[in-house]
Structure formats: C-alpha cells, structure tokens
Amino acid sequence: MAGADGIDHREHLIEVPLVWGAQDPRRITVFARELVRHGREDAPHLVWFQGGPGNRAQRPESVSGWLDAALDEHRVVLLDQRGTGRSTPADAQSLAGLDASEQAEYLRHFRADSIVADAEAVREVLGVKTWWALGQSFGGFILTRYLTTAPASLAGVMITAGLPPLVTEDGRTASADDVYAETYPLTARRNDEFFARYPGDREVCGLVARHLADVEERLPTGERLTPERFQKLGIGLGTASDFDALHYALEDPFTVAGGTRRLKAHSLAQWGVRLSMAQNPLYAVMHETIYGRPGLPPTAWAAHRVRNRFEVFATPPQELGDRFCFVGEHMFPWQFEQDPALVPLRGAADLLAHVEDWGELYDLEALAGNRVPVAAAMYTPDMFVPFASQQRTAALIDGLRPVVSAEHHHDGIRADGKALYARLKEALG
Structure with a gap:
C-alpha cells in the first residue's frame, strides 16, 4: 500500500510451526509489516523487535523518531511476535477450548527461541540473506538469542535497554x-x-x-x-x-x-x-x-x-x-x-x-566468539533492566560496543529515538 507520506506499507502473513524442530502438526501465523521509503526500495532490511514479552509491534500513525531515521537507510520490518497483533493470537479467547495444562503446554512455545525461528522464516520469505536488527527491552533478549543461534543472518545488531541477565556478580547463572x-x-x-x-x-x-x-x-x-x-x-x-x-x-x-x-x-x-x-x-x-x-x-x-x-x-x-x-x-x-x-x-x-525443564536460550560460548557488530544502549537509572546486570552481560558478548547514558530511562528509544539510533549506528562504525 502506497502512503501519502512517501512510505509504502507491505504486509506479510506467514505460516510457521507452533513447535519448531519437532514432528508437531500445529501451525500458527506471524505477521510482519514492511515499511519502505520511496527511493529506498533497494535498501538493506532492518527488523524491529518490540519490548514485552507479549506486545505487538508498534503501529506508527506518523513516522518519527528512530523509525524516521532508520527509513533513510533501511527497509524496516515491524514483526508482530507470535501471539500478538495480527499474528495468531494467544489469549483467553483463542485458548478457551483448552484446559489449563493444554494452555500451558501451548504457551511454552512463545519464548525468545521460537520468536527467533519465526523471524528467520520471515527473512527467508522476504528473500533476504542478511538483515540488520534493532530490539528494545525484551527485543534485546530476543536478539541475544539470535546472536547465539543464527548470527550468519545478522548484518548488525542494535539493542536498547535489553541485555538479558545471564550471570550474577559472583558468576552464577542469573535467575x-x-x-x-x-x-x-x-x-x-x-x-x-x-x-x-x-x-x-x-x-x-x-x-x-x-x-x-x-x-x-x-x-x-x-x-x-x-x-x-x-x-x-x-x-x-x-x-x-x-x-x-x-x-x-x-x-x-x-x-x-x-x-x-x-x-x-x-x-x-x-x-x-x-x-x-x-x-x-x-x-x-x-x-x-x-x-x-x-x-x-x-x-x-x-x-x-x-x-x-x-x-x-x-x-x-x-x-x-x-x-x-x-x-x-x-x-x-x-x-x-x-x-x-x-x-x-x-x-x-x-x-x-512451576516448569522445571526450560530449554537454554543463550549459548555463552557462542556469545564469547561473536563476530556480528553489536551496539547496546544501557541506561544507568533503568528501573526494569538493571544497568549492573546489563554490564555483566555486555562483557560476555565479544566486540559489543556499549552506549551508556545517565539521561534516559527504560523508554529512551521512545523519548529520544532519532538521536539514540544515530548514536548506536555511530558506535557500530
């Protein structure tokens, strides 16, 4: 759909397995909205991972902030993570026919590992070999998973307020x-x-x-x-x-x-x-x-x-x-x-x-050997994802370039998106 603002909106609805890597017949759909500024039809793609978990991608009523800046350089893909937005819903209404144990089993497949697999399916449908990625809050958790399982698909990664807690100060696995x-x-x-x-x-x-x-x-x-x-x-x-x-x-x-x-x-x-x-x-x-x-x-x-x-x-x-x-x-x-x-x-x-057997989301050895350019904005006053915890995780990802700010709170990308995006891109060189 061509927009009067000089931006085309392209909508993609893609069928994926509910359970990746298993012989399970259940299927769901994921939705992605691709935004392309006129004249930038051949620009490299950038995929956006929303914070959450469980929040749909933003619906830009007007283009401003980081999105405006990104559209100067990229075709931007706004992904509705599984269960949200126009992707197959996961809520009381859609799960009404299942009992509690069936609902829980279904929802076990809505963590970052499944979301990354969905994103890979979207990338392949778009015919993209590699793309850039930007993730806010939980979106950064997703991208940390992405770096451990499919780094070859990533041209560069930018994370804001979202390096997941991996280890404690004394070196234990963070809980x-x-x-x-x-x-x-x-x-x-x-x-x-x-x-x-x-x-x-x-x-x-x-x-x-x-x-x-x-x-x-x-x-x-x-x-x-x-x-x-x-x-x-x-x-x-x-x-x-x-x-x-x-x-x-x-x-x-x-x-x-x-x-x-x-x-x-x-x-x-x-x-x-x-x-x-x-x-x-x-x-x-x-x-x-x-x-x-x-x-x-x-x-x-x-x-x-x-x-x-x-x-x-x-x-x-x-x-x-x-x-x-x-x-x-x-x-x-x-x-x-x-x-x-x-x-x-x-x-x-x-x-x-009370699940006792969650699978591992992060490969620390893969992060230590990371070769993907990564920049992460971390805010010292962040109330949701503590700065000290993010620092510890940043030290585990080889080559990560930190962008530290004492001015922003958790919503820095919303409050000052254009400037923050520029700082992240500059950090990546």
Missing part, C-alpha cells in the same frame, strides 16, 4: 529471583524521585490505599479495585514518558457522594485503563518465563516471593500511609484472580511458573 532482588531497590529509588517531585502524592496514595481496603470501589470493567492492584500503577515510573502522567492520573481522586467519601468515576476510569491487561495478557502470563533456564529452580512467582525481602514492599500498601510505594514491572499471582482479562489464564500461568 528470576536475582533479577527482582535488583529491581525492587531500583523501584524504591524511583518512587522516592517521583514523590520528591510531587510530595503531596504520597499522602494521596496512602489515603487511596487505606480507602480501598475499607470501601468497595469498582473499576468500569466491574471488578473491585484492591490496594495491591492500585499499587501496580507504578509500572509507568520506569519510563520518562509516563512519569509526570502518573501524577496527573492521581490528581484530586476523591469526591463526596451521599455524605460518603468515594473515589471519582473519572479516576477509576483512568486507573482501570492503566491496570487492565486486556490488550496484552501474554505479557502477564509470559513475563517470568523469560528468565527460565536449565539448572535453575522454577520461577515460582519470583516477584511475589522476593518482595518479602524488602520491608516497604512486604508491607500491605494500605498500612504504609506516608511511606506508600508503588511496585513496578512485577507480576503477581493475585492479578490472575483480580483482572478479568487474566482470570481464564490463571491455571496456565501457575503451571508455567
């Missing part, structure tokens, strides 16, 4: 527990920054949490809003783009109805949109599975367990008062009881949390 032991303190620090900027909000949040423990308030989707779910609004603190928006969502939330203090319908509506996983349930289901590796115990709701090591997170939010603290990119088992979009997947999510 989900290790990840959350690092992210909870970072989350507490980011809370302090937020409440220092908006000091009145901490009192407001403490009052709301106490109110939710005592008074039944319902979200527009019908379920009761609990103090612990209100605490999940903090996921936006990990980004620069949502930092101030959270403050505006907390403005003046109370009203008086019939002589009783209640939360405003407007506030509940805003919070409901922010808290619902209806648009990306796969994110909730698969989030901790990305840390599953051989030799490690099951993830077993690591974020839920590890929070008990930190007093401010172990304390029920309604008891925190003026010490109120939001949580961040942490998934909890009670979300599958409270969010209507997740309730039908609660059994599968729990089974996935």
Whole structure:
C-alpha cells in the first residue's frame, strides 16, 4: 500500500510451526509489516523487535523518531511476535477450548527461541540473506538469542535497554529471583524521585490505599479495585514518558457522594485503563518465563516471593500511609484472580511458573566468539533492566560496543529515538 507520506506499507502473513524442530502438526501465523521509503526500495532490511514479552509491534500513525531515521537507510520490518497483533493470537479467547495444562503446554512455545525461528522464516520469505536488527527491552533478549543461534543472518545488531541477565556478580547463572532482588531497590529509588517531585502524592496514595481496603470501589470493567492492584500503577515510573502522567492520573481522586467519601468515576476510569491487561495478557502470563533456564529452580512467582525481602514492599500498601510505594514491572499471582482479562489464564500461568525443564536460550560460548557488530544502549537509572546486570552481560558478548547514558530511562528509544539510533549506528562504525 502506497502512503501519502512517501512510505509504502507491505504486509506479510506467514505460516510457521507452533513447535519448531519437532514432528508437531500445529501451525500458527506471524505477521510482519514492511515499511519502505520511496527511493529506498533497494535498501538493506532492518527488523524491529518490540519490548514485552507479549506486545505487538508498534503501529506508527506518523513516522518519527528512530523509525524516521532508520527509513533513510533501511527497509524496516515491524514483526508482530507470535501471539500478538495480527499474528495468531494467544489469549483467553483463542485458548478457551483448552484446559489449563493444554494452555500451558501451548504457551511454552512463545519464548525468545521460537520468536527467533519465526523471524528467520520471515527473512527467508522476504528473500533476504542478511538483515540488520534493532530490539528494545525484551527485543534485546530476543536478539541475544539470535546472536547465539543464527548470527550468519545478522548484518548488525542494535539493542536498547535489553541485555538479558545471564550471570550474577559472583558468576552464577542469573535467575528470576536475582533479577527482582535488583529491581525492587531500583523501584524504591524511583518512587522516592517521583514523590520528591510531587510530595503531596504520597499522602494521596496512602489515603487511596487505606480507602480501598475499607470501601468497595469498582473499576468500569466491574471488578473491585484492591490496594495491591492500585499499587501496580507504578509500572509507568520506569519510563520518562509516563512519569509526570502518573501524577496527573492521581490528581484530586476523591469526591463526596451521599455524605460518603468515594473515589471519582473519572479516576477509576483512568486507573482501570492503566491496570487492565486486556490488550496484552501474554505479557502477564509470559513475563517470568523469560528468565527460565536449565539448572535453575522454577520461577515460582519470583516477584511475589522476593518482595518479602524488602520491608516497604512486604508491607500491605494500605498500612504504609506516608511511606506508600508503588511496585513496578512485577507480576503477581493475585492479578490472575483480580483482572478479568487474566482470570481464564490463571491455571496456565501457575503451571508455567512451576516448569522445571526450560530449554537454554543463550549459548555463552557462542556469545564469547561473536563476530556480528553489536551496539547496546544501557541506561544507568533503568528501573526494569538493571544497568549492573546489563554490564555483566555486555562483557560476555565479544566486540559489543556499549552506549551508556545517565539521561534516559527504560523508554529512551521512545523519548529520544532519532538521536539514540544515530548514536548506536555511530558506535557500530
């Protein structure tokens, strides 16, 4: 489809095996949107891997930021990772005919190894021998897998805020527990920054949490809003783009109805949109599975367990008062009881949390012998993928060129994409 903005949109829907490398008849489709700027029809391809897991590729309503810069040099492929967007869906609706064990078995095939195999199928359909790749957050996890299994397909790799945790400071294989032991303190620090900027909000949040423990308030989707779910609004603190928006969502939330203090319908509506996983349930289901590796115990709701090591997170939010603290990119088992979009997947999510035989995603020997040009942007304040952990992984990938920034948060590619893209390309030489 030719666009008035000088960019052609080419859509590709490709059938792939559900289970790569096995005699399994099940098939799914993956969707990729190829964008080509007029006059650049012969440019090399670049494939984009979205953050997540479980998020579809971006839908650019206007071309700007990194995408605008990339289209000057590349034909860009925006891949809807399996289970997302226009690829075969993996959600409560599509999995409704399966029991929990069947759902869990199906979803075991939605990790980075399968996504890389899908990408290879897309590359072959496009007739491309090698392509460039850019991955944000979980997209960087995917590209680290790509480097270990199909490096010959990669002309160059750029990663933003997404080098996966491979080893701990003392050299052990990094587990989900290790990840959350690092992210909870970072989350507490980011809370302090937020409440220092908006000091009145901490009192407001403490009052709301106490109110939710005592008074039944319902979200527009019908379920009761609990103090612990209100605490999940903090996921936006990990980004620069949502930092101030959270403050505006907390403005003046109370009203008086019939002589009783209640939360405003407007506030509940805003919070409901922010808290619902209806648009990306796969994110909730698969989030901790990305840390599953051989030799490690099951993830077993690591974020839920590890929070008990930190007093401010172990304390029920309604008891925190003026010490109120939001949580961040942490998934909890009670979300599958409270969010209507997740309730039908609660059994599968729990089974996935107790898988003991995850396959290996990363070949450390292959990474040590890497010959693909790689540049990785790492942000020292990153609340989601800790800088120290990314540094350790960067040291394991031969030839990786780090691009370190103290200015950006996890969404640096969204906040300053054009400049960041230029820095990554410059680092690659």
